[in-house]
C-alpha cells in the first residue's frame with residue numbers, strides 16, 4: 001500500500017477503489033492546480049488592490065489608455081464562485097453539499113436557510129459528526145474549510161495582474177488585465193431637474209483578463225482534483241448563466257468567464273507556453289492532452305464518485321469499467 005502511495009503521491013488509502021495514474025506525480029504540476037481564466041469584464045465585488053508605484057491615485061485618468069496600473073484581485077469572490085460550481089457537481093452526483101453559511105446567521109430573507117436545506121444542502125458541518133476524523137466531513141467541507149481551526153484543503157491565492165505582458169508570470173497565478181475605474185452617473189428623469197446627475201458611483205473593474213488563478217492543495221487526495229476539474233468544466237459550460245457569473249455587474253455582462261484547468265501534466269515551461277501568443281503547443285503537449293483526457297481525468301473523477309458514495313450509502317460505488 002505504501003509503495004503505491006509513494007509512486008502516485010496521492011493518498012487513496014481512505015477510498016474503496018484502486019487509484020492509479022500512468023505517470024509519476026512528481027512530473028506533474030501538483031500540488032498546484034492552475035485555473036486558466038479569460039474574462040472580458042470582471043467587477044469583483046470586494047474590489048481590487050492596486051499598486052500605484054507608477055501611477056498615483058491623483059494621476060489616474062480614466063480615459064488614458066496608457067494607465068499602467070497593476071494590482072491584485074482578492075480571492076474571496078473567486079472562491080465563492082468556485083465553491084458554487086463544486087456544490088453543483090456534488091448535487092448532480094446525488095449528494096448534498098455543505099451549506100456555506102452558519103445556520104444561525106442573520107439572513108435577510110426569512111426561511112432562506114431551511115429552503116436551501118430542502119434544495120441540495122446539509123447544515124454546515126453536520127457531515128462531520130461527533131468524533132471527527134480527517135475524512136469524516138463532506139468533500140466540500142474538506143476543500144473550503146469549516147469551523148475555526150479547520151483550514152480548507154485548497155489554498156486560494158489572490159490573482160496578481162498587470163497590463164504589461166512581460167511582467168505576468170502565469171506559473172505564479174498571474175494574469176494580464178487592464179484596470180479601470182468606472183464612474184457611473186445616475187441622472188434624474190424628473191423633467192424639472194433637466195437631467196442633472198443625482199449621484200455618482202465609482203466601480204473598480206478589470207478588462208480583458210487572461211491568465212491563471214493558482215490553487216494549491218494542502219493534501220493530495222485524488223477526489224479533490226476530481227471535484228475541481230468537474231466544477232471548472234461546469235462553470236465554463238454555464239458561464240453566461242446569471243448565477244454562475246463571477247463577481248458583480250452581471251446584468252451588464254460582467255464575470256462571464258471562459259475557464260479551464262490547465263493540464264496538470266504540463267511542465268512550468270509548457271504552462272507558460274499556453275499563454276505565449278507567439279508559440280503554438282508542442283507535440284509533447286498534444287500527447288499530454290491525450291493522456292490527461294483518456295487516462296487521468298476520469299480516474300480523478302472516479303475517486304470523487306467513490307468519496308461521495310462512501311459518505312452516502314444510497315449512491316453506488318464506481319466500478320473499474322467506468323474508468324476505461
Ligand SMILES: [Zn+2]
Pocket residue numbers: 097098099122124125126127128137138139140141
Ligand atoms: Zn458537509
